[in-house]
Amino acid sequence: MSASTTPIDRVAAKPSDPFRHGPNYARRYWVFAMPAAIVVAAVIVFPWIFTLFMSVHDWKVSGAVPFVGMANYAKMLVDDRFQWAIVRTLIFTAASVIAPVILGVWAAVCFASNFRLRGLARTIFILPMMATPVAISLVWTMMFHPQLGVLNYLLSLVGLPPSAWVYDSATVIPTLVMVETWQWTPLVMLIVLGGIASLPSDPYEAAILDGANTWQMFRHITLPLAWPFIVVASVIRMIDALKAFDTIYVITLGGPGTSSETLNILLYQTAFAYYDLGYGSAMVVIFFLLILLISILLLHVRQKQAFQ
Amino acid sequence: MTRSRSRHRLKRLAGRAGLYFSVLVLISPAILFFLWMLSLSFKNEADNTAFPPVFIPNPPTFDNFVDVFAKNDFLTYTINSVIVSFSATGLALLLGVPAGYGIAKAKATKAAVLILIARVTPGLSYLIPLFLLFQWLGMIGTLAPLVITHLVITVPIVVWIMIGYFEGLPGELEEAALVDGATIWQAFRYVAMPLARPGITVAMILAFIFSWNNFIFGVVLAGRSTRTLPVAVYNVLTFEQISWGPLAAAALVVTAPVLLLTLLMQKEIVAGLTAGGVKGG
Secondary structure (H helix, E strand, O other), X not given: OOOOOOHHHHHHOOOOOOOEOEOOHHHHOXXXXXXXXXXXXXXXXXXXXXXXXXXXXXXXXXXXXXXXXXXXXXXXXXXXXXXXXXXXXXXXXXXXXXXXXXXXXXXXXXXXXXXXXXXXXXXXXXXXXXXXXXXXXXXXXXXXXXXXXXXXXXXHHOOOOOOOHHHOOOOHHHHHHHHHHHHHHHHXXXXXXXXXXXXXXXXXXXXXXXXXXXXXXXXXXXXXXXXXXXXXXXXXXXXXXHHOOHHHHHHOOOOXXXXXXXXXXXXXXXXXXXXXXXXXXXXXXXXXXHHHHHHHHHHHHHHHOOOO | OHXXXXXXXXXXXXXXXXXXXXXXXXXXXXXXHHHHHHHHHOXXXXXXXXXXXXXXXXXXXXXXXXXXXXXXXXXXXXXHHHHHHHHHHHHHHHXXXXXXXXXXXXXXXXXXXXXXXXXXXXHHHHHHHHHHHHHHOOOEOEOHHHHHHHHHHHHHHHHHHHHHHHHHOOOHHHHHHHHOOOOHHHHHHHHHHHHOHHHHHHHHHHHHHHHHHOOHHHHHHOOOOOOOHHHHHHHHHHHOOOOHHHHHHHHHHHHHHHHHHHHHOHHHHHHHHHHHOOOOO
16 A cells, blocks of 8 residues: 555546556456445435435425425525534634644654654554544543533643633634544644655755755755645545534534534434434535535645645 | 764754654643543542542542443443444455455546545435435344444445555556466455455454444434444433543443554554545544
């Protein structure tokens, strides 16, 4: 497995030589993909199509399901709760991309150099993203406790006033961003580290001879050369942040009030607490389009514009 | 000359110190978090709610773990989790390894796009239609819906990693086998697959971990007796009087297998995550 092929590169690459063994060469190998294709069609493609179908119906769990056309979509235009959920999702996502990407690039540069116990340090660093999200969310919830939580005690040790963390609508989103950053910076680090590991060594050797310092080497060699990987890591991070569910659901369930209700949480509530499956499906469609649009936009930017 | 050399050495030393300091800053949130989790689960209730907090359990107690297994049916939930994750991973390997081979050989980039879109789609969006489907089929309350939905996570991971792995293998050996009269199935089964064993290991570990960790499918589809561990531990939070020791102990029980697997297989896991950027749900 070569570290330099990222998912997006692999898709973007044109098939180099599809007709190596004549026109039937490729077709023969389709047999291998058939069973998986059938299962993917059943559990992935069928839900997509059925979601589209449900989104134009007034679909509750039981009873008739009248066709309502675009009514579910029109409802979103006047639904305050939905619109605020979109705004919150975008704010949460922006912060949950920027912080992990900055920290992740810093971590990747550190882990690219050799030092004692590097393997162990790297393993510890990736534990947060491998740990069961529900389990870590429960521990975070206990740490956020305003009176008995360990975090407010630590703040008091360094002379800072206590915070209400997830118990106040002003601090809940930044706190959830902190959890998301803690959890997912490792993935950014791994992708960028894979990129840095594949860089040639001669520019660095030349720069050392010219007397460049560490910052200059980072700024003028590592950053531009590893830029494609940073963009890929950012896109992946952004998709995951838009979809964030487990931690928010367990820690706040969208509260206090609705002050941390992102699109995914609202979607869950609409479909599985209020059982308004038609409206929920319409939200899924819009949500999916939003994710697709932002991903395509970012990939487009990446192709058009290399790092200056 | 000597002065500039010693200055150079001093600068190198400062650079090393800076590196070690950076690494320490970067890994300390993870270390402190997991140590605190251990601390909570091995302390008695009085120490857990003391302020200022008690950091080191003295004496350490196993009561919280005993409590978790006594008050909840954690054994059943553990068995559920094992059945669901092993089945979803096994089926995904059965389906995904040949599929990865086929897609890599046919250089079918369009199929790869489909996998990428599956990676992009929120897990919740599969759930509305599948929930209705399982209801119509009368499958709610059995483990089958969980295994089937977990395929949404495991199949893309396996296919994605295997495409990358098979693309990286030299094709000469299979071609030699084909020239010698082997069928393409034999070339795959007896030549390519043994060579790809490291890739299969990576795919298996990652698929298993992300299936084990999954919460969202269980929370919607699981009945009282079919809860997986993440769902069960969440219910400890909501339906019991909140006591921190048992809660932390339950959280530790759920995530310990995954943490151990990560510590033991870190090389494989890093290789897989670096190449794929995979994550389920």
